[in-house]
Amino acid sequence: MSRLEIYSPEGLRLDGRRWNELRRFESSINTHPHAADGSSYMEQGNNKIITLVKGPKEPRLKSQMDTSKALLNVSVNITKFSKFERSKSSHKNERRVLEIQTSLVRMFEKNVMLNIYPRTVIDIEIHVLEQDGGIMGSLINGITLALIDAGISMFDYISGISVGLYDTTPLLDTNSLEENAMSTVTLGVVGKSEKLSLLLVEDKIPLDRLENVLAIGIAGAHRVRDLMDEELRKHAQKRVSNASVR
Amino acid sequence: MSLSVAEKSYLYDSLASTPSIRPDGRLPHQFRPIEIFTDFLPSSNGSSRIIASDGSECIVSIKSKVVDHHVENELLQVDVDIAGQRDDALVVETITSLLNKVLKSGSGVDSSMLQLTKKYSFKIFVDVLVISSHSHPVSLISFAIYSALNSTYLPKLISAFDDLEVEELPTFHDYDMVKLDINPPLVFILAVVGNNMLLDPAANESEVANNGLIISWSNGKITSPIRSVALNDSNVKSFKPHLLKQGLAMVEKYAPDVVRSLENL
Amino acid sequence: MAKDIEISASESKFILEALRQNYRLDGRSFDQFRDVEITFGKEFGDVSVKMGNTKVHCRISCQIAQPYEDRPFEGLFVISTEISPMAGSQFENGNITGEDEVLCSRIIEKSVRRSGALDVEGLCIVAGSKCWAVRADVHFLDCDGGFIDASCIAVMAGLMHFKKPDITVHGEQIIVHPVNEREPVPLGILHIPICVTFSFFNPQDTEENIKGETNSEISIIDATLKEELLRDGVLTVTLNKNREVVQVSKAGGLPMDALTLMKCCHEAYSIIEKITDQILQLLKEDSEKRNKYAAMLTSENAREI
Missing domain, CATH: 3.30.230.70 (GHMP Kinase, N-terminal domain)
Structure with a gap:
């Protein structure tokens, strides 16, 4: 007799994690050197995301050009096969996806030093191959990594994470089963600070519990930032040692 | 792909010569490595x-x-x-x-x-x-x-x-x-340059090709659809029927090798 | 193609410097929401909301329709927040994919539809075949900022004001009673979400905001149009009187300290309390006005107090 217990009395979640454990986080950068100026591939739990950054480059239409700063565009391609159930129709013009794209643009517009790339356009192309909850957080992480790989100047990392609230227990880094069972809060945290670039709550949550959930989310986001930083430094170290063996 | 007039002329002349000279030195039936x-x-x-x-x-x-x-x-x-x-x-x-x-x-x-x-x-x-x-x-x-x-x-x-x-x-x-x-079918694409047929045309070869052929292969033989396709906007010309025969013969000869290498992944 | 409003450099410098010195253009304090004027029309579900110079009108209507196949016990509910150049020449007609338009409609949808403010199960008539399809149409008449807040108030007031025709079900046949035959029935409202929008300004430079520790960003409640054009970030919080946060949307923009955002949520709560009470009070007054002869027409006996 097996029941699907979101949070067992022993403190274990459906996938065996504890309330404050992140899912498996694997990332690599410069995965598509031919297709883009900067690229990253990351897996957060079962989320598999390819992020390509093309730019700074000349805009296709001169009329779109801004003489004082670069223009940032984000396109998110949620594939039809990303979820367990294949989607019948394309998500390209869905309002939910447009909202995600706008949020991502507005987040990184404040983080990337656009004013040092005037008259150019930076295109960010994202392909979601598989999603299993907390997708917004993973999109943010993928973009941060790809922008760094592209060598585009920015002020700090932005790390994304989602936290759910199951009755009174906060659960860090929710997967899709958990997202369907409770309200989740998605945060985009700037570097090691407590400043939020993104705060997204889409389902009801008691006002008095929100602060605690935010605190746990920020701590989780800091850990994600450290994981990304570790991977980036490892990659840089490899590139430096490859370049200097001669 | 944007190529200069000189580049296009060089590419076309070398690809259309007998024997065909491909920029990367491949033989007409050779494929590039894939992962x-x-x-x-x-x-x-x-x-x-x-x-x-x-x-x-x-x-x-x-x-x-x-x-x-x-x-x-x-x-x-x-x-x-x-x-x-x-x-x-x-x-x-x-x-x-x-x-x-x-x-x-x-x-x-x-x-x-x-x-x-x-x-x-x-x-x-x-x-x-x-x-x-x-x-x-x-x-x-x-x-x-x-x-x-x-x-x-x-x-x-x-x-x-x-x-x-x-x-x-x-x-x-x-x-x-x-x-x-x-047994899934395969689709091959060939470029027609002058009197030569080239398998697995690269981007620069496609840019100067006179035409292209799409040939399907299933269960050990050539099957439909077989189509011609324009590989660029600038150099498209008609081609003689014997080139079609040449292309089909090329696919017939080398497709089994391709199938074998895909099977042994 | 609509032309964006271009605010002059002197005007923008003036407004920003005034904010640094704790002044707002219309004299309000930073945490003051504009006075909300709600007017109900003659028909049920006809509401006009006025906040300063922002005017918004909402009409609720309903008709019989077939429920979705995968939700046979629920009715249909659609909210339309299409903007037109009537509100201002910077808007384009029918542009539903513009960034701000998408954010506005998504926030209203999350606040009202997704949160279940309207009981859609109560709209079901015959499971799987007939249900009420309720439609809320928001018309933007004049733009001076605060469209999201005003539309949410208008939609909620409209839904609470609206009454649908009474129906009798005979097997598969439904009889819809005209309004003059039988009293229309109000909709089931499970909670009253109200949105409050905060706008953020950075008085120093970007470096200080991201790397510094001073947290000196300015946050104001309910920005007017000029303040909206100059803001660096925006947060929209939706709450109800049950102390529940219905939705929060800070879609990028100026990074803000988490504690400041929490403070904003708490400030928003005291504001929505007042607005909710105001809406309920006005609904009560409207219903009393409509039934002003009720005391005379009732057959109740006189009661000793």
Whole structure:
């Protein structure tokens, strides 16, 4: 007799994690050197995301050009096969996806030093191959990594994470089963600070519990930032040692 | 691809000469190296990722659904998404319809392998995502589809085959899977330059080609669709029928080797 | 193609410097929401909301329809927040994919539809075949900022004001009673979400905001149009009187300290309390006005107090 217990009395979640454990986080950068100026591939739990950054480059239409700063565009391609159930129709013009794209643009517009790339356009192309909850957080992480790989100047990392609230227990880094069972809060945290670039709550949550959930989310986001930083430094170290063996 | 007048002239002259001189030194029937990875999407029944040596990349996902085969005519459906192109762009729609014809159940693919019971069969959804492409991607996509289908596992049926008398929905084993065994067709693309036929044309070769040929290969022989396709906007010319014969002979000679190397992944 | 409003450099410098010195253009304090004027029309579900110079009108209507196949016990509910150049020449007609338009409609949808403010199960008539399809149409008449807040108030007031025709079900046949035959029935409202929008300004430079520790960003409640054009970030919080946060949307923009955002949520709560009470009070007054002869027409006996 097996029941699907979101949070067992022993403190274990459906996938065996504890309330404050992140899912498996694997990332690599410069995965598509031919297709883009900067690229990253990351897996957060079962989320598999390819992020390509093309730019700074000349805009296709001169009329779109801004003489004082670069223009940032984000396109998110949620594939039809990303979820367990294949989607019948394309998500390209869905309002939910447009909202995600706008949020991502507005987040990184404040983080990337656009004013040092005037008259150019930076295109960010994202392909979601598989999603299993907390997708917004993973999109943010993928973009941060790809922008760094592209060598585009920015002020700090932005790390994304989602936290759910199951009755009174906060659960860090929710997967899709958990997202369907409770309200989740998605945060985009700037570097090691407590400043939020993104705060997204889409389902009801008691006002008095929100602060605690935010605190746990920020701590989780800091850990994600450290994981990304570790991977980036490892990659840089490899590139430096490859370049200097001669 | 933007090439200067001098580059185009040099390329055309060397490709059209006898014997044909390709910029990377390949023989007319030689393919460039490719990398294929399979089975990396656990939520799909099969998946493959192909990376060509010029950086072109394509990902294919295979998903299945149980359908009533008296209602559904087509048991294989291909859907192509090329990054950066609209869904109704000409190149996307032509490739999608071509691949659907190639993989049409009954003529292209033996769909008896997909049947589950007297009433139900599996419907296979082939979703193609082309991340980047520098020349006509149809051949690359077909290699990816071939590898994906050949590494696809479908759930194993445990309920009865005859479900017309006693109406029941098919039920499946919790863990065991069955490898999908259909012989997927391949699509080859050739470039026509002067009097020469070249297999696996690179981006710069396609840019100066006079024409292109799309030839399908299934079950050890050439099959339809066979089409001509313009590989660029500037150099398109008609070609003599003997070149078509030459192209078909080339595919007949070298396709089995390609199939063998894809099988031995 | 609509032309964006271009605010002059002197005007923008003036407004920003005034904010640094704790002044707002209309004299409000930073945490003061504009006075909300709600007017109900003659028909049920006809509401006009006025906040300063922002005017918004909402009409609720309903008709019989077939429920979705995968939700046979629920009715249909659609909110339309299409903007037109009537509100201002910077808006384009029918542009539903513009960034701000998408954010506005998504926030209203999350606040009202997704949160279940309207009981859709109560709209079901015959499971799987007939249900009420309720439609809320928001018309933007004049733009001076605060469209999201004003539309949410208008939609909620409209839904609470609206009454649908009474129906009798005979098997598969439904009889819809005209309004003059039988009293129309109000909709089931499960909670009253109200949105409050905060706008953020950075008085120093970007470096200080991201790397510094001073947290000196300015936050104001309910920005007017000029303040909206100059803001660096925006947060929209939706709450109800049950102390529940219905939705929060800070879609990028100026990074703000988490504690400041929490403070904003708490400030928002005291504001929505007042607005909710105001809406309920006005609904009560409207219903009393409509039934002003109720005391005379009732057949109740006189009661000793």
